[in-house]
Amino acid sequence: MELNSNEPSGPLEERWTKHRDHGKLVNPSNRRNYTVIVVGSGLAGGAGAASLGEMGYNVKCFAFQDSPRRAHSIAAQGGINAAKNYPNDGDSVWRLFYDTLKGGDFRGRESNTWRLAEISNGIIDQCVAQGVPFAREYGGLLANRSFGGAQVSRTFYARGQTGQQLLIGAYQALERQIGAGTVEMHTRSEMLELIIVDGVARGIVTRNLVSGEIEAHVADCVVLATGGYGNVFYLSTNAKGSNCTAAWRAHRQGAAFANPCFTQIHPTCIPQAGEHQSKLTLMSESLRNDGRIWVPKKKEDVTKKPSEIPEEDRYYYLEERYPAFGNLVPRDVASRNAKYVCDDGLGVGPEVAGQRRGVYLDFADAIERLGQKEVEDRYGNLFEMYERITGENPYEVPMRIYPASHYTMGGLWVDYNLMTTIPGLFAAGEANFSDHGANRLGASALMQGLSDGYFVLPFTVGNYLGTVRELPKVELDHPEVKGAMERVTTRIDKLLNAPKPSKTADEFHRELGALIWDKCGMSRNEAGLKEALEKIPEIRERFWEQIKVPGTGEMFNQTLERAGRVADFMELAELLCIDALNREESCGAHFREEHRSEDGKEAKRDDENFQYVAAWEFSGDVSKPTLHKEPLVFERLKPSTRSYK
Amino acid sequence: MTERTMNITLHVWRQDNPGKPGKFERYEATDISEHSSFLEMLDLVNEGLIKDGKDPFSYDHDCREGVCGMCGMVINGIPHGPQAATTTCQLHMRKFKNGDELWLEPWRAAGFPVIKDLVVDRDAFDRIIQAGGYITSRTGSAPDANGIAIDKKTADAAFDAAACIGCGACVAACPNASAMLFVSAKITHLGLLPQGQPERKDRARKMVAQADAEGFGGCTNHRECEAACPKEIKFANIARLNRDFIGAMIKAPDDVPKPQPVR
Numbered sequence: 077m078e079l080n081s082n083e084p085s086g087p088l089e090e091r092w093t094k095h096r097d098h099g100k101l102v103n104p105s106n107r108r109n110y111t112v113i114v115v116g117s118g119l120a121g122g123a124g125a126a127s128l129g130e131m132g133y134n135v136k137c138f139a140f141q142d143s144p145r146r147a148h149s150i151a152a153q154g155g156i157n158a159a160k161n162y163p164n165d166g167d168s169v170w171r172l173f174y175d176t177l178k179g180g181d182f183r184g185r186e187s188n189t190w191r192l193a194e195i196s197n198g199i200i201d202q203c204v205a206q207g208v209p210f211a212r213e214y215g216g217l218l219a220n221r222s223f224g225g226a227q228v229s230r231t232f233y234a235r236g237q238t239g240q241q242l243l244i245g246a247y248q249a250l251e252r253q254i255g256a257g258t259v260e261m262h263t264r265s266e267m268l269e270l271i272i273v274d275g276v277a278r279g280i281v282t283r284n285l286v287s288g289e290i291e292a293h294v295a296d297c298v299v300l301a302t303g304g305y306g307n308v309f310y311l312s313t314n315a316k317g318s319n320c321t322a323a324w325r326a327h328r329q330g331a332a333f334a335n336p337c338f339t340q341i342h343p344t345c346i347p348q349a350g351e352h353q354s355k356l357t358l359m360s361e362s363l364r365n366d367g368r369i370w371v372p373k374k375k376e377d378v379t380k381k382p383s384e385i386p387e388e389d390r391y392y393y394l395e396e397r398y399p400a401f402g403n404l405v406p407r408d409v410a411s412r413n414a415k416y417v418c419d420d421g422l423g424v425g426p427e428v429a430g431q432r433r434g435v436y437l438d439f440a441d442a443i444e445r446l447g448q449k450e451v452e453d454r455y456g457n458l459f460e461m462y463e464r465i466t467g468e469n470p471y472e473v474p475m476r477i478y479p480a481s482h483y484t485m486g487g488l489w490v491d492y493n494l495m496t497t498i499p500g501l502f503a504a505g506e507a508n509f510s511d512h513g514a515n516r517l518g519a520s521a522l523m524q525g526l527s528d529g530y531f532v533l534p535f536t537v538g539n540y541l542g543t544v545r546e547l548p549k550v551e552l553d554h555p556e557v558k559g560a561m562e563r564v565t566t567r568i569d570k571l572l573n574a575p576k577p578s579k580t581a582d583e584f585h586r587e588l589g590a591l592i593w594d595k596c597g598m599s600r601n602e603a604g605l606k607e608a609l610e611k612i613p614e615i616r617e618r619f620w621e622q623i624k625v626p627g628t629g630e631m632f633n634q635t636l637e638r639a640g641r642v643a644d645f646m647e648l649a650e651l652l653c654i655d656a657l658n659r660e661e662s663c664g665a666h667f668r669e670e671h672r673s674e675d676g677k678e679a680k681r682d683d684e685n686f687q688y689v690a691a692w693e694f695s696g697d698v699s700k701p702t703l704h705k706e707p708l709v710f711e712r713l714k715p716s717t718r719s720y721k
Numbered sequence: 722m723t724e725r726t727m728n729i730t731l732h733v734w735r736q737d738n739p740g741k742p743g744k745f746e747r748y749e750a751t752d753i754s755e756h757s758s759f760l761e762m763l764d765l766v767n768e769g770l771i772k773d774g775k776d777p778f779s780y781d782h783d784c785r786e787g788v789c790g791m792c793g794m795v796i797n798g799i800p801h802g803p804q805a806a807t808t809t810c811q812l813h814m815r816k817f818k819n820g821d822e823l824w825l826e827p828w829r830a831a832g833f834p835v836i837k838d839l840v841v842d843r844d845a846f847d848r849i850i851q852a853g854g855y856i857t858s859r860t861g862s863a864p865d866a867n868g869i870a871i872d873k874k875t876a877d878a879a880f881d882a883a884a885c886i887g888c889g890a891c892v893a894a895c896p897n898a899s900a901m902l903f904v905s906a907k908i909t910h911l912g913l914l915p916q917g918q919p920e921r922k923d924r925a926r927k928m929v930a931q932a933d934a935e936g937f938g939g940c941t942n943h944r945e946c947e948a949a950c951p952k953e954i955k956f957a958n959i960a961r962l963n964r965d966f967i968g969a970m971i972k973a974p975d976d977v978p979k980p981q982p983v984r
Contacts, residue, residue, distance in 0.1 A: 142781065143846065144847075146790060148783070200866045201864065204866040205858040206856050206916070207911050207916050212870075212877075215870065218867055234880060237788065241883060247850070248854055252857065254847070286836055316785055355785045461787075464811050464813070466756075531861065578772075626774055632840065634777070635771055
């Protein structure tokens with residue numbers, strides 16, 4: 077397997093323009109002769125399908141939910157970055173590029189990151205034109221806020237529901253195209269296999285979730301915009317249905333999977349309340365702008381009411397350890413430190429599985445400084461949400477927060493055109509790996525999803541189709557199509573007919589999640605990863621032996637859907653740990669305990685040996701993937717050490 | 722945090738498909754923590770059913786944060802249950818007490834055929850948006866975002882209407898199964914903004930025609946929709962919808978939009 081990033085050469089500033097100027101185009105009247113499959117209807121998939129349909133391609137879009145508007149992009153709260161410099165605080169494309177690459181700990185691809193920053197401004201224009209109701213100032217111009225420790229205010233937002241508003245914008249654009257007949261929408265349809273003919277991606281096999289029918293769809297190329305794999309940890313801030321199946325099926329068919337160990341753990345989530353909890357809820361990290369994070373200094377105080385703990389017995393650990401950034405240190409630093417204080421027995425809140433996992437996020441000072449009204453204006457909806465879930469009033473009692481799996485920087489390896497190692501197969505949004513390196517900055521996920529969907533795919537898909545020109549027609553009775561369909565039905569039969577059916581998919585998922593959260597979560601070490609690598613195949617074996625799925629495949633069967641997704645997480649989890657074990661350095665969200673600074677708290681990156689993208693190829697044996705390395709070259713920016721002290 | 726547990730009796734609507742008659746079946750949820758969410762309680766009952774080799778009941782859900790709009794069922798006669806401004810997934814068991822008996826039903830409306838148990842087909846909402854619930858803006862051709870100033874009050878009001886999650890509770894709550902709250906939220910969101918003006922009148926006519934074609938009823942001012950809406954979409958939006966709709970009818974009475982075929 078050869079990894080060619082296909083980056084244009086020349087000055088960074090000119091690469092994207094140059095690439096577009098020299099790429100192939102498809103004649104407008106010819107576009108309808110090409111069928112493009114887009115799997116996923118979130119920001120990347122929805123925006124991509126809408127834009128490609130509008131250009132005249134014949135688009136088929138697939139979503140497992142009942143409407144494209146349900147995609148999990150909708151849950152993003154905080155905002156979207158752009159280098160508009162509206163507040164006149166010195167921002168620029170260069171600075172957004174710099175922050176993103178540095179924030180990613182120099183494990184992202186320079187050309188892609190630059191392009192993301194370059195496109196950011198156009199995204200805001202596009203969204204406003206569609207009617208996205210961004211927050212505005214009294215003068216009527218768009219409002220910005222500083223987010224996640226950035227030193228400029230470049231984040232556009234729509235109260236605490238930015239993702240919702242951006243997705244509805246993309247959804248409406250998509251529905252317009254569906255109405256116009258350029259996009260054929262398949263809701264309640266789940267992609268379960270990729271069809272490859274003569275080495276080129278030519279279609280997908282789906283299961284109609286209502287009738288259970290297995291369907292084949294052929295096309296000239298396939299785009300996967302199927303999100304991340306954060307649910308591999310079972311508990312995460314992802315939607316319950318978010319899964320890795322489409323990406324994983326593609327991986328098994330030959331698409332390299334890059335940097336799976338770069339998983340972001342978000343510091344401000346509502347802690348787990350009990351053993352049967354099904355998901356975790358994120359609280360926008362904008363809360364860290366005004367909230368102060370602390371735990372009791374003494375172990376005996378952890379069960380006391382926070383109001384009974386005097387100021388001198390409170391440990392404001394972020395403010396003490398990182399005086400320059402304080403509570404606004406990047407996500408990975410905030411998360412890890414919360415874990416450390418809880419591991420030290422200073423955590424607060426209910427005890428779940430033998431440990432109190434929670435720290436206080438206290439607004440008492442902010443309320444005193446700004447007044448309750450102002451705090452309400454800034455965070456009212458978040459406070460309400462917190463109260464709805466916990467039953468506690470955060471105006472009176474400090475919130476309790478704990479990190480949770482949130483976003484995955486790793487994903488399918490793609491080149492500059494967002495094409496995977498399988499020709500004709502593209503990956504966009506969170507499903508690919510390219511722009512965020514080892515750590516994603518706040519308000520950058522929405523930016524990347526829309527950048528890929530509105531601006532990159534419409535060009536690169538056309539460039540691909542214009543290059544291959546005419547592909548041989550694939551009939552539905554082609555042996556590769558039939559083979560792919562057979563793989564799907566065989567697998568479903570296996571799920572429905574385990575030899576000793578006794579356990580549910582959720583039970584297995586919880587077991588797997590607890591293991592990798594512990595061994596391959598915020599903090600990782602060799603012994604723990606090796607232990608996980610021993611246990612995962614054993615859990616997987618038990619899964620296929622004991623999985624219990626009632627009903628049949630020819631009906632609406634949510635238990636079957638879930639079982640199939642958990643089966644794929646069982647395999648991805650192993651690759652996650654293999655990658656984490658291979659990467660003998662600490663960078664971004666990947667923290668290896670063996671690789672830290674003298675004082676033990678800071679991550680230690682190893683540029684000499686690990687300045688590369690780890691792209692794993694499926695070898696036929698899940699436990700023995702083949703590693704390919706894409707060296708990272710930084711022409712403009714010399715990798716520097718992240719320090720937030 | 723002290724923890725209370727409770728036992729709940731559930732009567733769940735079971736229906737294999739739209740063609741077959743449905744009926745309530747009784748299940749017991751035992752030892753449920755008050756901190757558990759309503760859907761986690763249902764998950765637990767279903768886990769038990771799966772282990773017993775029985776067919777678990779189906780219900781839609783996804784984000785479990787009250788924003789995707791996927792979840793929703795009628796709980797003791799109220800869409801999304803007893804807590805105001807709260808989706809089913811955000812409901813927690815501390816709102817219930819030991820011994821409570823709950824009747825769970827799907828949204829009931831001609832426009833939302835039952836797929837299975839508590840799951841309904843809401844494609845009609847997507848087709849209403851297809852009919853006109855958008856602002857036409859070609860990708861890549863937008864002017865600078867700060868080119869038009871929009872006063873904060875207007876932008877905020879547009880946002881309030883744009884917060885609709887398309888769950889369908891308004892339809893389920895309405896005695897006429899009217900979708901007017903849903904339609905009017907989109908009409909208000911887009912109609913308040915300067916970008917939405919060129920298509921404003923047409924939008925109202927087309928969306929209303931599609932809602933009619935889907936089998937949703939008319940609005941006769943019961944205001945049940947507003948009470949059931951988990952996102953507090955205001956009933957007053959319907960007045961704005963009526964104004965846009967009537968305005969369009971007066972301007973071009975013969976220009977009747979053709980709704981898309983209903984699946």
